[in-house]
Amino acid sequence: MSLQRTPLSRRQWLTTSGLLAGGTVLAPDALRAAVPEAPHVVDGVSTPAGLAAHEAEVRASRANGMVRLASNENPYGMGPAAKQAIMGGWAEHNRYGNASPNELRAVYAKSIGVPTECVLVVAGSSETLSIAALGYGLQGGELVTPWPTYEGLPRYAETLGARVHKVPLKADFTHDLEAMDRRITQRTSLVFVCNPNNPTGTLTDNARLRSFVESVQKDTMVVADEAYHDFVEDPGYRPMVDMVLGGANLIISRTASKIHGLAGLRTGYVIARPDIIERLTPLVTSFPSVFGARGAIASVQDTAYQAYCRKQNAEGRAIMTKALKGLGYQVTDSHTNFVFFDSKRPTPLMQQRFEQRGWLVGRAFPPYNTWVRISVGTPEEMTKLAGELPEILKA
Numbered sequence: 045m046s047l048q049r050t051p052l053s054r055r056q057w058l059t060t061s062g063l064l065a066g067g068t069v070l071a072p073d074a075l076r077a078a079v080p081e082a083p084h085v086v087d088g089v090s091t092p093a094g095l096a097a098h099e100a101e102v103r104a105s106r107a108n109g110m111v112r113l114a115s116n117e118n119p120y121g122m123g124p125a126a127k128q129a130i131m132g133g134w135a136e137h138n139r140y141g142n143a144s145p146n147e148l149r150a151v152y153a154k155s156i157g158v159p160t161e162c163v164l165v166v167a168g169s170s171e172t173l174s175i176a177a178l179g180y181g182l183q184g185g186e187l188v189t190p191w192p193t194y195e196g197l198p199r200y201a202e203t204l205g206a207r208v209h210k211v212p213l214k215a216d217f218t219h220d221l222e223a224m225d226r227r228i229t230q231r232t233s234l235v236f237v238c239n240p241n242n243p244t245g246t247l248t249d250n251a252r253l254r255s256f257v258e259s260v261q262k263d264t265m266v267v268a269d270e271a272y273h274d275f276v277e278d279p280g281y282r283p284m285v286d287m288v289l290g291g292a293n294l295i296i297s298r299t300a301s302k303i304h305g306l307a308g309l310r311t312g313y314v315i316a317r318p319d320i321i322e323r324l325t326p327l328v329t330s331f332p333s334v335f336g337a338r339g340a341i342a343s344v345q346d347t348a349y350q351a352y353c354r355k356q357n358a359e360g361r362a363i364m365t366k367a368l369k370g371l372g373y374q375v376t377d378s379h380t381n382f383v384f385f386d387s388k389r390p391t392p393l394m395q396q397r398f399e400q401r402g403w404l405v406g407r408a409f410p411p412y413n414t415w416v417r418i419s420v421g422t423p424e425e426m427t428k429l430a431g432e433l434p435e436i437l438k439a
């Protein structure tokens with residue numbers, strides 16, 4: 045049987061493709077000229093016109109299909125400046141050893157205010173966690189970690205045959221530093237802290253966490269995961285970079301996957317003392333691609349885009365938190381791009397309920413087996429989901 049194709053006349057095609065305006069055929073160049081566009085990026089920073097065009101694109105791209113709220117991604121993706129800069133990767137994408145990761149290293153160092161030797165650029169912060177495990181004795185060693193937390197490092201540790209001491213969070217969902225301290229012995233190879241913590245989104249008190257790290261780093265290496273630090277607006281919060289400059293045994297892990305929206309381009313970085321960077325460097329198996337590096341270079345400097353994402357995220361998070369609390373659910377105090385609440389029913393059942401209505405949410409994080417993690421989408425998505433919550437969560 046032959047496939048019947050409806051012949052499409054040139055005029056029909058022009059109509060469907062939007063090249064006909066008021067009966068007149070416009071050449072693409074004329075079309076562009078007819079709609080003068082305000083610049084989307086000026087001096088590397090997104091303009092209001094750029095942000096508005098970006099938002100319209102995001103809205104169109106998210107109109108159909110399942111909404112992914114399971115992996116704490118940025119619903120807005122990369123910003124206008126990063127998008128523009130990524131095109132610069134075409135000049136280098138077919139070459140090995142391109143200059144972009146080195147350039148990114150210098151850009152990160154400058155933006156953080158540390159010497160370049162204190163920065164190592166890697167293919168996502170998951171890479172940082174694996175090289176820290178390899179470089180600091182987890183082959184048969186011991187890890188002390190809060191629990192639950194981001195599982196990257198504990199998982200590598202177990203794969204490498206390490207003993208993993210999982211120290212339950214306190215009732216307020218912050219790190220139990222006293223209990224962690226009690227589990228540290230001469231056999232401890234690494235101590236992990238994650239602030240804000242995933243999956244709870246909570247901040248551990250700044251002064252207490254710093255004094256804990258200050259004390260334990262004398263005897264063991266500490267890994268501080270700051271994947272979500274860009275979202276924190278709490279005036280009491282301070283990232284730990286100054287402790288690296290003070291010479292601490294400390295590996296700070298950061299990522300371009302969250303506020304910078306580059307999760308698919310695998311870009312992250314380490315901040316540590318130069319000798320620690322030297323020890324970790326030979327263990328790196330994967331650098332960001334030229335596109336990831338170009339995007340990250342632009343994104344770090346696009347402060348307008350970061351402020352925009354922070355604001356949209358705070359708005360979306362507030363909508364979801366208020367809706368859940370309004371329905372009587374316990375919600376953690378999240379400083380990140382996700383909310384975590386006790387649904388009082390088994391998490392897999394809740395995941396199914398959300399999924400049936402088109403929302404993909406996080407899996408269970410034992411021992412919080414009735415809690416659900418919802419990554420913050422756009423404020424419009426959060427408003428829509430808030431409206432559906434009574435139905436999704438009904439008994």
Ligand SMILES: Cc1ncc(COP(=O)(O)O)c(C=O)c1O
Nearest residue numbers: 168169170194242271299301312
């Ligand atoms: C706390 C934390 N660290 C690290 C990662 C890994 O991020 P990436 O490998 O994309 O940099 C994640 C991802 O969700 C995370 O939540």
